[in-house]
Amino acid sequence: MTSSQGITLQNASVTLGGKVILSGLSLTLSEHRIGIIGRNGSGKTTLLRLLAGLIPPTTGSVTIDGLNPTDRKAILPRLGILFQNPDHQILFPTVAEELGFGLRQQGQTEAQAQRAVTTLLAAENRSHWAKALTHTLSQGQRHYLCLLSILLMQPATILLDEPFAGLDLPTQTRLARRLSAVPQRLITITHDPATVSACDRVLWLDQGGIRADGPPDTVLPAFTAEMARIGEHDADTDLAD
Numbered sequence: 001m002t003s004s005q006g007i008t009l010q011n012a013s014v015t016l017g018g019k020v021i022l023s024g025l026s027l028t029l030s031e032h033r034i035g036i037i038g039r040n041g042s043g044k045t046t047l048l049r050l051l052a053g054l055i056p057p058t059t060g061s062v063t064i065d066g067l068n069p070t071d072r073k074a075i076l077p078r079l080g081i082l083f084q085n086p087d088h089q090i091l092f093p094t095v096a097e098e099l100g101f102g103l104r105q106q107g108q109t110e111a112q113a114q115r116a117v118t119t120l121l122a123a124e125n126r127s128h129w130a131k132a133l134t135h136t137l138s139q140g141q142r143h144y145l146c147l148l149s150i151l152l153m154q155p156a157t158i159l160l161d162e163p164f165a166g167l168d169l170p171t172q173t174r175l176a177r178r179l180s181a182v183p184q185r186l187i188t189i190t191h192d193p194a195t196v197s198a199c200d201r202v203l204w205l206d207q208g209g210i211r212a213d214g215p216p217d218t219v220l221p222a223f224t225a226e227m228a229r230i231g232e233h234d235a236d237t238d239l240a241d
């Protein structure tokens, strides 16, 4: 696994469709477990896309280990993304082809990639998955497959977008256990305080800016209290934006 300093934003802003979505973010994300929390529409997905180099900053800069994240080839060994919807990630008909693709992208031969896939599936007690058709897996299984694809590529940092959304409790527990054991830096984006309660650092994103940044036992009670306060007012005034 490549060693990593982390992701740095310097006065980064994103404007989409004439609207400022993220403004003036200056951060260095280097802790082992980082949570980014915010309510619907606060800018979480936009921030994930910015951190991953999927959109450029409108102003300011973003670097991953000092590199420009839009340089996909350089970023591939450094950053993996687990999207909320596995169907946005899975490209191939079979599990083995899906798992092998990233390794081929990293320059391994077909034979090397298939060996690595066979070894991983055996270690995961899922050798029977190799020839399985990806579209016949359940949502939770497809999510797990996407995580395995990322882990095979051994990036230093993994971005997770609402990793437990739509998964039943046993699947959530299994995925949480698997994630807690990975050596990678994890940056988890969610609206759910429980998902980031064990992080080293939590950032609360509100209306495209950082409202609080600190340990979970400081940030999460403040976030939860504010969500309860907003929930007591029935009009979702933000939809008028």
Ligand SMILES: Nc1ncnc2c1ncn2[C@@H]1O[C@H](COP(=O)(O)OP(=O)(O)OP(=O)(O)O)[C@@H](O)[C@H]1O
Pocket (backbone or CB within 6 Å): 016, 017, 019, 021, 038, 039, 040, 041, 042, 043, 044, 045, 046, 047, 191, 241
């Ligand atoms: N391409 C776009 N053009 C204009 N506005 C956009 C665009 N993409 C997102 N937005 C707006 O940016 C704001 C933040 O959106 P974003 O999807 O980043 O929020 P989020 O925190 O991920 O929300 P959710 O939890 O509901 O997924 C919203 O007001 C949204 O309408």
